Amino acid sequence: MSGAHEEEVVAKFLDASSRGDEGQVTSLLSAVPSLLDRTCPRGWTALMLAARNGHLGMVQTLLRHGCDKSGVNSSGQSASDVAKFWGHKRVCVLLGEREEDGDGVGFENYFGAEPLDRLSAKRTDAAWLQDRKKHPDSVFLLFSDLSPMLHRDQQGVQHLCQLDYEAVKDLLEKPDCVLIFLGVEKRRRSTTGREGASGEPPAWFAISGEEDGAALLGRCPHGEHECSFATAPHRDLLNLSDEDAGVLAPARALLAWHRRYAFCSTCGSATISEEGGHKRTCRKQQCPSNKGIHNTCYPRTDPVVIMLVVHPDGNQCLLGRKSIFPAGMFSCLAGFVEPGETLEAAARREVCEESGVRVGAVRYVSCQPWPMPSQLMIGCLCVAMTTDISVDRSEIEDARWFPRRQVTEALLGGGSRPGPGPVQSGLVLPPKQTIAHQLLRNWISMVANL
Numbered sequence: 001m002s003g004a005h006e007e008e009v010v011a012k013f014l015d016a017s018s019r020g021d022e023g024q025v026t027s028l029l030s031a032v033p034s035l036l037d038r039t040c041p042r043g044w045t046a047l048m049l050a051a052r053n054g055h056l057g058m059v060q061t062l063l064r065h066g067c068d069k070s071g072v073n074s075s076g077q078s079a080s081d082v083a084k085f086w087g088h089k090r091v092c093v094l095l096g097e098r099e100e101d102g103d104g105v106g107f108e109n110y111f112g113a114e115p116l117d118r119l120s121a122k123r124t125d126a127a128w129l130q131d132r133k134k135h136p137d138s139v140f141l142l143f144s145d146l147s148p149m150l151h152r153d154q155q156g157v158q159h160l161c162q163l164d165y166e167a168v169k170d171l172l173e174k175p176d177c178v179l180i181f182l183g184v185e186k187r188r189r190s191t192t193g194r195e196g197a198s199g200e201p202p203a204w205f206a207i208s209g210e211e212d213g214a215a216l217l218g219r220c221p222h223g224e225h226e227c228s229f230a231t232a233p234h235r236d237l238l239n240l241s242d243e244d245a246g247v248l249a250p251a252r253a254l255l256a257w258h259r260r261y262a263f264c265s266t267c268g269s270a271t272i273s274e275e276g277g278h279k280r281t282c283r284k285q286q287c288p289s290n291k292g293i294h295n296t297c298y299p300r301t302d303p304v305v306i307m308l309v310v311h312p313d314g315n316q317c318l319l320g321r322k323s324i325f326p327a328g329m330f331s332c333l334a335g336f337v338e339p340g341e342t343l344e345a346a347a348r349r350e351v352c353e354e355s356g357v358r359v360g361a362v363r364y365v366s367c368q369p370w371p372m373p374s375q376l377m378i379g380c381l382c383v384a385m386t387t388d389i390s391v392d393r394s395e396i397e398d399a400r401w402f403p404r405r406q407v408t409e410a411l412l413g414g415g416s417r418p419g420p421g422p423v424q425s426g427l428v429l430p431p432k433q434t435i436a437h438q439l440l441r442n443w444i445s446m447v448a449n450l
């Protein structure tokens with residue numbers, strides 16, 4: 001091929017990949033196999049372009065031809081970085097960067113995966129629960145002071161430590177042990193091949209006992225030196241696989257609820273755990289809480305609105321920082337929804353209270369369970385009507401408008417232009433496991449030039 005003709009064929013190939021035209025890509029590759037890993041001037045391969053536009057079939061075709069998936073473009077991004085940035089989760093799964101949710105539906109945020117089927121109808125079936133509890137395939141997660149026992153594998157990756165019935169049966173007999181039925185596996189994992197004799201998938205439970213941490217570690221099947229309890233939940237619990245995080249979220253929130261609701265909030269009598277740990281019932285028979293349905297008997301979830309506020313010019317967003325944040329870190333504003341308040345009203349009120357900025361339109365984006373102890377973070381995109389900032393120092397330390405470019409740079413992990421005050425070392429954003437990070441990504445991706 002002549003130089004000019006070759007360039008033309010490469011451009012045609014990359015364009016077809018970008019559009020998801022599998023027929024054309026296949027025929028070009030059969031004529032010129034060396035096209036597979038060719039790049040455009042910015043270093044983008046066909047795989048990156050297909051990943052950028054979420055063309056699942058095209059990504060499969062290119063992988064089948066043996067393309068290089070580890071290459072990076074001139075901005076240092078691999079195909080999976082691009083797919084992750086644009087939120088194409090199925091493409092991420094194909095590129096080996098993400099585990100699929102049990103039912104293949106996918107999920108938006110960390111702590112949001114649902115690898116277990118909660119089987120809520122079985123919570124009142126005491127005989128079934130008793131049978132599953134003693135089943136050799138059942139999995140028990142052990143908690144001490146709301147921290148799960150974690151096991152670090154040879155690659156240094158942390159997992160929830162899975163114990164069997166034999167390892168915990170004496171704990172289960174103790175009166176202070178709280179047992180929670182979490183659900184059954186949506187799919188049996190091929191690596192373990194676990195399958196109940198009854199053909200039912202393994203059931204998972206969380207338990208919390210008063211035994212001290214060191215004694216609990218002695219029960220670990222990997223050996224006590226291989227395991228530990230998370231010491232800093234906000235750090236240690238953000239480094240799990242998506243699947244483990246999805247199991248941890250309900251387990252930790254429920255255990256925290258049991259710890260705080262040992263007594264009836266209506267009459268002050270002791271309460272007992274029922275329905276696989278999903279209800280607490282007052283021991284006093286005449287208690288009003290035992291008639292009808294009361295929210296005092298069921299685990300609570302506290303709604304929190306978290307807002308990315310966009311400037312009226314569309315090119316800046318409002319972020320705030322609390323004094324406890326690491327240096328340079330800014331995040332989305334957030335606050336609890338009050339009784340009798342809509343999400344939109346709560347979003348407008350919180351933004352105004354913390355920053356003085358008035359918000360018009362509020363749009364829901366996605367949500368995230370946050371088991372610290374039991375919030376539901378409801379992510380919204382808001383459009384500001386005013387731009388003057390007046391910070392309420394009792395709530396936050398600082399709030400500023402940040403230009404899109406600075407946010408993009410910080411998201412991509414690059415440095416940022418130095419600014420006055422605490423941003424001297426560059427803007428630092430919350431980690432990708434947080435919904436604040438995902439709201440920022442969502443905003444950037446709407447009109448990114450990446």
Ligand SMILES: [Zn+2]
Nearest residue numbers: 264267282287
């Ligand atoms: Zn009561």
